[in-house]
Amino acid sequence: MARPSGYWTSLHGLTTLTLIAAALYFLFVEHAGHFLPYLPFMIILLCPLMHVFMHKGHGGQDLRKHQHQDVTEAYRLGLEEGRKEKKEATLE
Numbered sequence: 001m002a003r004p005s006g007y008w009t010s011l012h013g014l015t016t017l018t019l020i021a022a023a024l025y026f027l028f029v030e031h032a033g034h035f036l037p038y039l040p041f042m043i044i045l046l047c048p049l050m051h052v053f054m055h056k057g058h059g060g061q062d063l064r065k066h067q068h069q070d071v072t073e074a075y076r077l078g079l080e081e082g083r084k085e086k087k088e089a090t091l092e
Helices: 011-058 060-091
Strands: none
Touching: none
């Protein structure tokens, strides 16, 4: 089965990576004196953004909990139904 190619391996993705690499190169070459002293502070300021985008506000955990409860409930109902069918089959 063929795997669908991702964005980063497509032509647009490779172009995006090339432009990002070029921008970073010129940022370091032309503005290293202005940029590098503040780099530790920028990394620290990125922490809240990483939490927002990577954890997505922790809202997804509640959804998974409810889905798990639904699956557990469906399993329990199916198990009870199977036991009833087995009991009816043995009575006949």
